[in-house]
Amino acid sequence: MELWTVGNKTILLLFVVIASYFTAVTADPWLVLFFLMYLALNLVLHIVTKNTAKKAIILAIILYLIGCAIYHPYFTLLLPSSCYELASFYTRKKGLLLAIVLLPVLFLRDTMMILYVFIAVLSFFNYVMIRHYMGRVNKQEDEIEQMRKDMQKLAKSLNDNQDFARASAYMVKLEERNRLTQEIHDGIGHAMTGALIQMEAAKRLLNSDPPTAETLLQNAIGISKEAIEEIRITLKSNKPPVEQLGLSRLKTAVEAFGGKTGLMTSVVHEGNMEIITPLQWKIIYENVTEALTNSAKYSGASTVHVELRVLNRLIKVVVSDNGKGSMKIVKGLGLIGMEERTAAVNGTVIADGTNGFSVTTLIPYGNE
Numbered sequence: 460m461e462l463w464t465v466g467n468k469t470i471l472l473l474f475v476v477i478a479s480y481f482t483a484v485t486a487d488p489w490l491v492l493f494f495l496m497y498l499a500l501n502l503v504l505h506i507v508t509k510n511t512a513k514k515a516i517i518l519a520i521i522l523y524l525i526g527c528a529i530y531h532p533y534f535t536l537l538l539p540s541s542c543y544e545l546a547s548f549y550t551r552k553k554g555l556l557l558a559i560v561l562l563p564v565l566f567l568r569d570t571m572m573i574l575y576v577f578i579a580v581l582s583f584f585n586y587v588m589i590r591h592y593m594g595r596v597n598k599q600e601d602e603i604e605q606m607r608k609d610m611q612k613l614a615k616s617l618n619d620n621q622d623f624a625r626a627s628a629y630m631v632k633l634e635e636r637n638r639l640t641q642e643i644h645d646g647i648g649h650a651m652t653g654a655l656i657q658m659e660a661a662k663r664l665l666n667s668d669p670p671t672a673e674t675l676l677q678n679a680i681g682i683s684k685e686a687i688e689e690i691r692i693t694l695k696s697n698k699p700p701v702e703q704l705g706l707s708r709l710k711t712a713v714e715a716f717g718g719k720t721g722l723m724t725s726v727v728h729e730g731n732m733e734i735i736t737p738l739q740w741k742i743i744y745e746n747v748t749e750a751l752t753n754s755a756k757y758s759g760a761s762t763v764h765v766e767l768r769v770l771n772r773l774i775k776v777v778v779s780d781n782g783k784g785s786m787k788i789v790k791g792l793g794l795i796g797m798e799e800r801t802a803a804v805n806g807t808v809i810a811d812g813t814n815g816f817s818v819t820t821l822i823p824y825g826n827e
Contacts, residue, residue, distance in 0.1 A: 468501065468540050471578065475533045493527045510548065528563075532571050535563055539579040543586040568623025624757070643693070647686050652684040667789035705730055706767075712748060713765055720755045722780075723762040725777040730769025739822055742804060743767070743776050746797045750778035750818040753793055758816050768825075776820040785812035794818070 472494070477664065479490055504516045518540050528533035542560045560579050567575055661675035711728050716782045717724035735743070747765055754763050760782030768775045787812045788794075797818065806822035 463500075465505065468537070470801075471537055471540055471582075472497070475536050479531060479533050487531075490531060493530070493534070497523065497527070509810055514545065514548055517541055521545065528598070532567065534576055535567065535571065536578050537753075538563060539575075539582040543582055547586070547590070582586075641709075646689055647738055650682050650686040650689070653677040654686070662773065704734060705737075705744070707742075709747060709765075709767070712744065713751065713763075716748075716751045716755070719765075722755065722760060724751075724765070725762075726765045726767070728767040732767075732768060732769065733773060734824055736824075739774060739804060739824070742800050742806070742822065743774070743820065745800060746808070746818070746820045747776060749793045749797055754778070754780040754782060758784070760815065772823060772825055774822040774824055776822075777817055779815055779817035781815045784814060784816050786810055 462647060476494060500516060500520050504513060504520070507516065509514055517571070521538065524534050524538050524541065528538075531678050540789050560583065561576065564572055564576060640731075657675045657679040661672040661679065662801070664672040664675070706728060713724045713726050714723070751763060751765075756758050760780035763778065763780045765776070766777040766779075790798075790810075797820070801808050801820055801822065804822055806820060809819040809821070811817045811819070
């Protein structure tokens, strides 16, 4: 708002100076002094920062202009802009403000009265327009500030959720460890303790009562076999399937890549993941990681998409981005390494740069 006000006051001042110069019969040095003092007061006005000081200086300018108007009526033309500037701190009743600013018309005559009314009305519309746009600017600033606060709340909520997720994952691990410990203690531990007791008894009876000692040893062997089988069943039931480990590791790697680079990432899978062997999962993971790195370095993409599909006789993995692509594929160490890894399991790698950039890994499975 200050820039608008300074511009308008500068234009008015130039008009008053020129008009005073052409209407004066002889050169008047006092007019020059009055104009310079008016400029000095306005410079001070825009130097101070406190509203109280600004209002006091504007009021002083108005009183100064009234005094100068007694000496030369053209100073009256500078009053409206200063009055509106002072009113911007107080009133919102625009009609009443215009009526107050037009009061000097009662003391003016002829051309001066017409000029003053024209300048007062023009300055009034300018004042209204400035207040309107300033209101919109202030409203937008308030909205931006509210959005900033909302973003801070969302960021804090996200951090809290992440902390909660980490704490929940840690608690799940603790509970699983506690369950396994209790299961081993209650089942396998008791069984092995019983077998040990019977073996100790058989040791004592080995010379005095061999048949009983043999029976006790046979019981201990049976109990030990049952305990070993229980260990096997426990480990099998708690070990996650290979396909879950591989897919989870792949998704985690892609999500971590997106969080580190700022790219939007997605992973989709289709088909029977159980047929993918650990070696194939290793190749898939390494190829996808290499393709993601290349996208971040060279493509200029904003999104990267990973597809994993188990087809009739092939495992197909596609890493595609929306980057600039390349009509000519130059094989670097990364792409060559992907081809060598895939060739070790009779697979192939296809790179395509016609629509963004995509790397497709094809791995055969089953009987040839």
